[in-house]
Amino acid sequence: xxxxxxxxxxxxxxxxxxxxxxxxxxxxxxxxxxxxxxxxxxxxxxxxxxxxxxxxxxxxxxxxxxxxxxxxxxxxxxxxxxxxxxxxxxxxxxxxxxxxxxxxxxxxxxxxxxxxxxx
Amino acid sequence: xxxxxxxxxxxxxxxxxxxxxxxxxxxxxxxxxxxxxxxxxxxxxxxxxxxxxxxxxxxxxxxxxxxxxxxxxxxxxxxxxxxxxxxxxxxxxxxxxxxxxxxxxxxxxxxxx
Numbered sequence: 706x707x708x709x710x711x712x713x714x715x716x717x718x719x720x721x722x723x724x725x726x727x728x729x730x731x732x733x734x735x736x737x738x739x740x741x742x743x744x745x746x747x748x749x750x751x752x753x754x755x756x757x758x759x760x761x762x763x764x765x766x767x768x769x770x771x772x773x774x775x776x777x778x779x780x781x782x783x784x785x786x787x788x789x790x791x792x793x794x795x796x797x798x799x800x801x802x803x804x805x806x807x808x809x810x811x812x813x814x815x816x817x818x819x820x821x822x823x824x
Numbered sequence: 825x826x827x828x829x830x831x832x833x834x835x836x837x838x839x840x841x842x843x844x845x846x847x848x849x850x851x852x853x854x855x856x857x858x859x860x861x862x863x864x865x866x867x868x869x870x871x872x873x874x875x876x877x878x879x880x881x882x883x884x885x886x887x888x889x890x891x892x893x894x895x896x897x898x899x900x901x902x903x904x905x906x907x908x909x910x911x912x913x914x915x916x917x918x919x920x921x922x923x924x925x926x927x928x929x930x931x932x933x934x935x936x937x
Contacts, residue, residue, distance in 0.1 A: 752870065752913050753928065768923075801869055809857070809926075810872060811860075811915070812872035816868075
């Protein structure tokens with residue numbers, strides 16, 4: 706059974722850096738054809754893709770956010786970490802991680818972690 | 825504004841059929857990238873509903889079906905049930921100058937009347 710769980714601060718201040726961790730089980734990021742993605746959803750709004758890391762350490766970033774994002778993996782800990790710099794209130798959202806499958810879909814998803822940006 | 829365009833809302837009575845469209849362009853759906861659909865029930869994380877245009881993961885009822893043609897895709901739900909009331913999102917890839925990157929539709933809220 707594959708599971709993913711997001712963790713991190715529930716609140717950050719404007720201009721701070723957000724660090725989120727996705728801890729997963731049931732698959733290994735050292736196996737070919739595997740990846741983990743980060744997606745966020747502001748309250749009552751649509752899903753927005755953030756970043757994707759593949760088993761071979763290739764990375765993709767949202768063009769509109771790439772200057773603020775860094776995605777890394779720790780294969781030994783079964784974790785993927787996303788950092789987002791210079792947080793702003795508009796970054797308030799629920800942040801999800803999910804497993805990337807080779808046909809470019811995401812399944813399953815974690816339960817999500819809410820993050821509020823406020824001073 | 826999302827790269828993939830979905831109607832903000834659709835509705836239908838129980839046992840009826842509804843279709844949700846997802847319109848892209850020549851740099852995403854039209855370029856041959858697959859379309860995937862997710863269902864997000866109120867207060868929960870999205871779950872995969874349809875992958876690779878028309879394939880159902882195990883456990884998804886055959887009332888849900890997907891199709892793709894040209895630069896668009898569709899999700900059809902037949903025999904509507906109250907528990908289908910949710911938000912539905914399409915997802916694909918885009919290969920524009922800054923790509924490749926993942927794209928989502930703006931989501932469609934399905935109301936079962």
